[in-house]
Amino acid sequence: MHRWRSVATLVLVCSGACFAALGPQPVLRGEDLQTTDNQIGRYGGTLIVAQRSEPKTLNPVIAADAPSREVIGRLTADLIHINRASQQTEPALAKSWGISKDGRIFTIKLRHGLRFSDGQPFNADDVVFSFQVYLDEKVHSSQRDLLVVGGKPIEVQKIDQYMVRFTLSQPYAAAERIFDSLAMMPRHLLEKPYKEGQFAQVWALTTSPAEMAGMGPFRMKEYVPGQKIVLERNPYYWKADQSKNRLPYLDELAFLFVGNEDAQVIRFQAGETDIISRLSADNYALLSKDAASRGTAFFDLGPSLEYDFLVFNLNDLKKDTDNIAAKQAWFREVKFRQAVSSAIDRDSIVKLVYAGHGAALWGNVSPSNKQWVDQVLPHPPRSLERARELLKSAGFAWRADGALLDRQGKVVEFSIITSTSNAQRTKMATLIQDDLSKLGMNVHVVPLEFRAVLDRVFQTYDYEASIMALGGGDADPNPEMNVWLSSGGTHLWHLGESTPATHWEAQIDQLMQKQMVQLKYKERKHLYDQVQETVAANVPFIFLATPDVLVGATRTLGNFKPAILDPNTLWNVEQLYFLPGNGTPAGGKP
Secondary structure, three states, X not given: OOHHHHOOOOOOOOOOOOOOOOOOOOOOOXXXXXXXXXXXXXXXOEEEEEEOOOOOOOOOOOOOOHHHHHHHHHHOOOOEEEOOOOOOEEEOOEEEEEEOOOOOEEEXXXXXXXXXXXXXXXXXXXXXXXXHHHXXXXXXXXXXXXXXEOOEEOEEEEEEOOEEEEEOOOOOOOHHHHHOOOOOOOHHHHHHHHHOOOHHHOOOOOOOHHHOOOOOOEEEEEEEXXXXXXEEXXXXXXXXXXXXXXXXXXXXXEEEEOOOHHHHHHHHHOOOOOXXXXXXXXXXXXXXXXXXXXXXXXXXXXXOOEEEEEEEOOOOOOOOOHHHHOOHHHHHOHHHHHHHHHHOOHHHHHHHHOOOOEEEOOOOOOOOOOOOOOOOOOOOOOOHHHHHHHHHHOOOEEOOOOOEEOOOOOEOEEEEEEEOOOHHHHHHHHHHHXXXXXXXXXXXXXXXXXXXXXXXXXXXXXXXXXXXXXEOOOOOOHHHHHHHOOOOOOOOOOOXXXXXXXXXXXXXXXXXXXXXXXXXXXXXXXXXXXHHHHHHHHOOEEEEEEEEEEXXXXXXXXXXXXXXXXXXXOOOHHHOEEOOOOXXXXXXXX
């Protein structure tokens, strides 16, 4: 028995009717399940993984943080899915789809006879409702940017119970990929709170499992604040293996909240968890040394699609932030940002933070994304001399003791916030602190709890600079629309712009909109290269590095196929199963 099972009693109690535990339900006549081609597994067991921080919400429309989306992705499903191994689209809740000759009308045929995890039927009404929510400006969905083509929201129309038509104002490049990770939601549960203007409040962590339903392989079972979330098998899941066994094989999937990577490692070493991902190079080396004797296996999949970056706060500030406003004059100066970028030793970050298991970055596209990376983007070496020239030309000067002064004679001093749950980014901040001290900048590193970092960056704007990471969900540029459009929900350096604040942001807006509707790859690639070059020249993000995807798992886990795209390890969780062996496999039940 795992240690965590003996901790504290459950504090979340179902109100009203709770789900009864059900095994996989028999396939009914007329139920159009998707057949997978994985190795046939066996039923049973609880898969246990550790998260560094607790999710903020289980609402798929408003979730922005990775821990929330990791859990939500196992509770929900999309119409068309990007296979994380092949990186190609494949049918999901939609059995098939077609595009009109002019590239503007997209028609989806749904699978017949599917049910939500509470047993209620899924059909076109749920699809239309889901897109109504995603497209509602008042809901503030980060996915909305993807669904606005040529300045007009996609029109969604029910044709019949199992067919939906999407009409675009212009052709849309890689149109089928926009449906990936757009969770289809239950109209029968969420229409009422949506109409009452309460959608942002639905599916909080404390919501009763009986009030939630999705199309994912699992459904909510219990939540213990500060400790864990446990999901149980969705007995009505819409996939089956080649022997017609309804998936998933696992009884339960448990997420433990452990605080940081070191705690993740301790749990994995003790055999209390079954999968570990987002490993640091140090811990990867530590764990892989005796992997065979411990019955574990580890994988370096190469550079991820994620990009680590330093971002300065250029937001329109709220009250009580005058101390930040005084420093924004520096941050808005492009030569200041270029100087900071020039002073950072990226090679040292790769060596000291990732022990060589990573790659330096000067743009937002990873070198592993060979289809879209701009091969001619400059990779200038670190140069303190160039950094000083840039600062001098922008009106900065140095005091006799070496401290950097602005035009008004004020010492250049600022803080960088990082997440305590991510040791790598905290280490990056310390290295950058040292790099910038050589320019006379006084930089303070301020570690905060992950949710506090998100709150300051996305809500209060109470920060000066932060180290964060984005990307990883898809190799295609379109999922990045919400980052690079000035109106985007993840336009982190300046959120909530009603119009582009700068000429170069307006340029990026135009280029991203053009590439989105360009159907020829060569033309589209040219446009996206220009985006990468404009971003690199103006450095709203100071790109640092991308880590290799380093993961591990118990050898008793069948069908484990880690991938570069997020989620790296749980993307095919419905196919995972525990192999028969001597005694109880880690995470399994006897």
